Amino acid sequence: MSWLHSSCMLYRYVPRATIMPSPTIHYRCDNLTSQVSRMHFFSILTGAAIFALTASAIPLEARQDELKPFEVTGMASSSPPGRPGSTPWRYIRASATDPNSYFLTEGTRNLTIPAGSQGINCEARWYRGESSHGRTWPCDYTENGHWALQVLPGTSDSDSDSASSVSVFKLRFIHAVEPGAPYANTRYEAEASFSAENIVGRCAPSGWCNYALSSAAKPLLAPAMKTL
Numbered sequence: 160m161s162w163l164h165s166s167c168m169l170y171r172y173v174p175r176a177t178i179m180p181s182p183t184i185h186y187r188c189d190n191l192t193s194q195v196s197r198m199h200f201f202s203i204l205t206g207a208a209i210f211a212l213t214a215s216a217i218p219l220e221a222r223q224d225e226l227k228p229f230e231v232t233g234m235a236s237s238s239p240p241g242r243p244g245s246t247p248w249r250y251i252r253a254s255a256t257d258p259n260s261y262f263l264t265e266g267t268r269n270l271t272i273p274a275g276s277q278g279i280n281c282e283a284r285w286y287r288g289e290s291s292h293g294r295t296w297p298c299d300y301t302e303n304g305h306w307a308l309q310v311l312p313g314t315s316d317s318d319s320d321s322a323s324s325v326s327v328f329k330l331r332f333i334h335a336v337e338p339g340a341p342y343a344n345t346r347y348e349a350e351a352s353f354s355a356e357n358i359v360g361r362c363a364p365s366g367w368c369n370y371a372l373s374s375a376a377k378p379l380l381a382p383a384m385k386t387l
Contacts, residue, residue, distance in 0.1 A: 226385070229349035230256045230378035233371075236325035236357070239287075240366025247287035250352040251310060253372075253380065254279050254298075255332045257347065263347060272336055278306030281332070290322035295333070304337040304344075314352060326370055328355045332381060349381035355364055 236255040239245045260274040281298035285291045291310040298306035313327035321327075331353050337344045353372070357379060360370030372379060 181372045186242060192302070199266070206268045213269065226347065226383040227258045228380040229334070229351075229380050230258060231330075231332070231351050231372065231381055232256060232378050233380075234353060235371045236328075236353075236360075236369070237357075238325045238362075238368040240321070241287065248284050249287070249291070249323060250282055250284040251281045251308075251325060251330070252280065252330065252333075253308060253330055254281060255306075255349070255351075256378070257383070258384070261336055261345065263336075263345075265336065265343070268341065270338055270342060272303050272338065274335060276303070276306075278308070278332055278334065281308035283308055283310045285323070287330070291328075292322050304335045307333040307335070309333065311350070313354060325368055326360070329353070330381075332369070335387075344387065345385065346387035347383050348386050349383040350379055351379050351381035 186305055232254050234251070236249075236251040238249045239247065255278045257276045257278075258274050258363065261272040263270045263272065278298040278301070281296060283291050283294070283296040285294075292312065294309070296308045296310075298308060309331040311329035312321050313329060329350055331348055331350045334347045334349075335344065336346065353370075357373055358370045358375035359373045360368070362368040
């Protein structure tokens with residue numbers, strides 16, 4: 160048992176007729192007790208602050224390192240027959256949603272980009288005889304950045320003109336988060352494959368080919384990654 164505890168017990172339990180508590184002892188006991196209480200309080204406060212900082216950092220890392228996949232909500236593609244007088248344009252049109260929220264910080268300033276940003280009416284449209292690859296196509300306007308679309312070769316495309324295929328291909332959705340100064344720009348990308356497994360449609364005898372994302376495949380999940 161420490162001196163502090165024994166001194167306090169002496170004052171509290173020894174009968175007054177036998178030993179009168181010394182004012183000096185009384186003051187010293189209370190003073191030490193007060194000091195210990197203050198030390199205990201500050202220890203708890205410091206521990207709580209460290210825990211709060213650690214707890215606030217973990218969810219942020221989880222949000223950035225474990226991105227949810229983008230959700231492709233629609234896709235339609237079309238190829239004309241190529242006969243004289245028909246339109247010369249092929250197109251692939253798609254829309255997607257980013258279910259992730261992004262926390263940006265610059266010095267003492269913080270900004271949260273809410274989840275649910277959408278790339279709407281992203282359309283790749285190319286001329287007859289040209290390739291859809293190696294180009295970037297815009298989507299409708301959105302706040303705090305922009306969306307864009309790229310067309311990539313399909314993994315099992317048997318079409319001899321794979322660069323113009325509207326039935327087997329990949330789409331890369333680009334969500335650029337650009338809220339403006341003083342925050343740095345970031346970019347997130349997601350790729351989705353389209354083939355007979357998740358699209359419906361056909362080529363008519365006239366030569367028109369039209370396809371769309373099947374209802375059963377919606378939303379089509381596209382794994383996302385940070386690229387900038």
